[in-house]
Amino acid sequence: MLPEHADEVLDIFQAGIDSGNATFETACPTWAAFSAGKLAGHRFVARDAERLLGWVALSPISDRPVFAGIAELSIYIHPAAQGRGVGRALLGTVIDSSERGGLWTLQAGIFPENTASIRLHESLGFRHVGVRERMGRHDLGGRSVWRDVVLLERRSDVV
Numbered sequence: 001m002l003p004e005h006a007d008e009v010l011d012i013f014q015a016g017i018d019s020g021n022a023t024f025e026t027a028c029p030t031w032a033a034f035s036a037g038k039l040a041g042h043r044f045v046a047r048d049a050e051r052l053l054g055w056v057a058l059s060p061i062s063d064r065p066v067f068a069g070i071a072e073l074s075i076y077i078h079p080a081a082q083g084r085g086v087g088r089a090l091l092g093t094v095i096d097s098s099e100r101g102g103l104w105t106l107q108a109g110i111f112p113e114n115t116a117s118i119r120l121h122e123s124l125g126f127r128h129v130g131v132r133e134r135m136g137r138h139d140l141g142g143r144s145v146w147r148d149v150v151l152l153e154r155r156s157d158v159v
Helices: 003-019 031-036 086-098 116-124
Strands: 042-048 052-060 070-077 105-110 127-140 143-155
Touching: 003 031, 003 042, 003 052, 003 070, 031 052, 042 086, 052 086, 086 105, 086 116, 105 116, 105 127, 116 143
Parallel strands: 070 105
Antiparallel strands: 042 052, 052 070, 105 143, 127 143
């Protein structure tokens, strides 16, 4: 993921925001703010000849050294590219990069309604850790609702 991908990456992120099932975020950040929160060397895009199909990136969970081997995973797929294996390719790529980079745990928080994302993560070795009930309030179509978040993690077998 490079600066020249910024507009398309943020457009896909905005589509995730608009879906109501990808994030608690309500507004797309600037590229500078978005990029600053992602780990260098663990940010990837998938594209075809015409457009970006999706992206994946890891973020640190803490600046404390004891947590240096744990990262939070974000993956977003363009709505027109969903169901085509893009997510599997991106997730596999970031798992490989994380292990080469010495990360021993990847974690993800996913709305329970996003069953396709949960299945994808589980198929690549993520396990269900639990559910954080009523983790946050979310504006959906003009009404504020409590949302649960499913916690998943993947522990490396090689790090």
